[in-house]
Structure formats: structure tokens, C-alpha cells
Amino acid sequence: MAQFTRWITYSRERFPLVTYILLSGCISWSAAALFHISPFSTPIQSTICMAGILIFFFELRLMDEWKDFEKDKLAHPSRPLPRGLIQPQETSRLIQAGILVMMGFSVLLFLRGYRDAAALYFGITSYLFLMFKEFFVGSILSRYPFLYGFTHQIILIPLVAFPVSVYHGKGWLLAQSWQLGLTILGAFFTYELCRKLDPNAHPVLQTYPQVYGRGGTLFRISITSSLALLGSSLLRIEMVSAPLVVITWIGSIVWVTRPSTYKITEILATVSLLGHLACIPLFRWASRWH
Numbered sequence: 001m002a003q004f005t006r007w008i009t010y011s012r013e014r015f016p017l018v019t020y021i022l023l024s025g026c027i028s029w030s031a032a033a034l035f036h037i038s039p040f041s042t043p044i045q046s047t048i049c050m051a052g053i054l055i056f057f058f059e060l061r062l063m064d065e066w067k068d069f070e071k072d073k074l075a076h077p078s079r080p081l082p083r084g085l086i087q088p089q090e091t092s093r094l095i096q097a098g099i100l101v102m103m104g105f106s107v108l109l110f111l112r113g114y115r116d117a118a119a120l121y122f123g124i125t126s127y128l129f130l131m132f133k134e135f136f137v138g139s140i141l142s143r144y145p146f147l148y149g150f151t152h153q154i155i156l157i158p159l160v161a162f163p164v165s166v167y168h169g170k171g172w173l174l175a176q177s178w179q180l181g182l183t184i185l186g187a188f189f190t191y192e193l194c195r196k197l198d199p200n201a202h203p204v205l206q207t208y209p210q211v212y213g214r215g216g217t218l219f220r221i222s223i224t225s226s227l228a229l230l231g232s233s234l235l236r237i238e239m240v241s242a243p244l245v246v247i248t249w250i251g252s253i254v255w256v257t258r259p260s261t262y263k264i265t266e267i268l269a270t271v272s273l274l275g276h277l278a279c280i281p282l283f284r285w286a287s288r289w290h
Contacts, residue, residue: 010080015061024053026277027184031163033280034176042167048114049163052105052121056128056159059098063132066091075202099129109166116165116172120158127155145211146220153189157181179234180280183241186228187276190248193221194269197255197262214256221252228276237283244272 011017025039028049032039039046065072065081066088073082080086102125109118131152134141141148160181161172171177196207197217203210208217225245232241251268254261275282 030280183231189224199259
């Protein structure tokens with residue numbers, strides 16, 4: 001019982017289920033909406049998509065916790081691992097088990113006839129493992145935080161293609177699938193930048209502002225948000241994306257002049273992320289009014 005309670009506490013603090021169900025649901029919803037499919041009319045496919053994405057995010061969260069353990073002991077000592085709620089050894093064992101679960105999930109998909117989705121999910125699992133090992137060049141990547149971030153965010157493109165393949169078999173080969181992936185990649189990467197703008201962050205964290213300065217960080221935010229805008233433009237849904245990108249730009253510019261507003265910038269980036277995750281359904285809804 002105590003073991004269960006500890007992991008409930010961990011989930012509440014570091015992996016809030018409602019938040020991640022919302023993220024997974026929005027990605028699945030957009031993938032279905034590409035083909036004018038309602039996820040509510042396809043409960044089996046929707047469950048498969050959300051389960052696969054949720055497992056991915058949980059495994060990714062655990063990997064980040066394990067990799068950041070030494071830094072968190074200095075910068076975030078109240079987090080579950082540094083304060084001893086969860087031990088690094090059990091986290092490591094759970095990460096290994098998670099990889100096996102993801103591989104097993106791929107096999108089940110294959111046996112259920114979702115062969116394209118199975119191949120994609122196996123590829124996602126393999127890449128996630130390489131991410132965990134920092135592609136065996138971690139000392140080099142650590143010198144270039146933006147490159148490091150890109151190598152870890154690019155996995156979002158096949159992750160988006162995964163539910164597309166569940167709903168429409170070979171649909172992941174369509175340009176729209178990769179354009180949606182690019183849109184979500186840009187929004188996620190922008191959020192990743194904007195949630196690390198605290199001017200008082202511990203130096204051991206080597207945040208983007210600490211490495212690139214405010215101007216350099218703003219430049220990189222403009223690059224990542226432009227990726228979201230490019231993807232949505234190719235999808236011809238920029239009417240949804242453009243306002244979300246603009247509010248992020250405004251928040252980022254305000255942060256440059258007043259770093260104490262970093263929390264506002266993070267909130268705006270969060271709104272933008274959620275909007276981009278559900279960009280296709282939002283576009284379908286908005287189109288009804290034009």
C-alpha cells in the first residue's frame with residue numbers, strides 16, 4: 001500500500017494524469033480529424049492511440065527524472081527523486097520495464113492488424129531508448145542545448161504519425177500527417193523553451209537564457225514557433241495557428257524587457273501548445289462559422 005501511495009504522490013507532482021490525458025487526447029483528436037473522423041465514433045482506435053501516447057509520455061517523464069537526478073539535487077531538491085520519495089534504482093528498473101511494455105505494445109498492434117502503427121511505435125521506442133542514452137554522445141550534445149533539444153523534440157513527428165496510422169492505415173504516408181507533426185513539434189519545442197525562462201534558475205540547470213542570453217533565446221523561440229506556423233500554413237489552417245504564435249511572440253518580447261514576467265510567457269506558450277495540439281478540430285469548428 002505504501003508503495004502504491006508513493007507512486008500516486010509522484011504522479012500528482014510530476015505526471016498529473018488529467019494533464020497528460022488531455023495532451024494525448026488532443027493529439028489523437030487532431031490525427032482523427034485529418035480524415036474527418038470523430039474519435040468518439042471509433043472508441044477502440046481512440047483508446048489505442050491515447051494508451052500508446054500516454055505510455056510514451058510516462059516513459060519520457062521517468063527518463064528525464066533519472067537523467068536530471070544530480071542536477072535536481074541542487075536545483076530542485078524537493079522533487080520526488082532528490083528528496084527520497086522514489087529511489088533512482090527503482091526508477092531505472094521501471095524505465096527498463098517501460099521499454100519492454102512499449103515493445104510489447106508494438107507486438108499487440110501488429111497482431112491486431114495495425115501493422116503500420118506497430119512499425120511506427122517500435123521505431124518511436126527505439127529512438128526513445130537512444131534519447132535516454134543521449135545517442136552515446138551526451139558530452140557533445142550537452143554543449144549545444146538547442147541542438148540537444150531538437151534531437152529530443154523531433155520524436156514528436158513520428159509520435160503524431162502513430163495515431164494517424166491507427167485511424168487510417170497508410171495515412172501516415174500522406175503529407176498532411178508530417179505537416180501536422182511539424183506543427184506540433186514547433187509548438188512543443190516553443191513551450192519547452194518558454195518554460196525555462198526563470199532568471200533566477202540555478203546555474204547548474206544551464207537554461208537557454210543562461211547559455212544564449214535573452215536575445216539568443218528570443219531568436220530561438222522565433223525559430224521554433226515559426227516551425228509551428230509553417231506546418232499549419234502547409235495544412236492551410238494558419239487561421240488557428242497564427243494567433244497562437246502571435247501571443248507567444250508577444251509574451252516572449254515582454255519577457256526580454258521584463259524577465260520577471262517569465263511565468264506569463266510560460267502560460268501563453270502553454271495555451272499555444274494546447275491550441276496547436278487540437279489545431280485540426282479547432283479549424284473544422286472555426287470553418288463552420290465562415
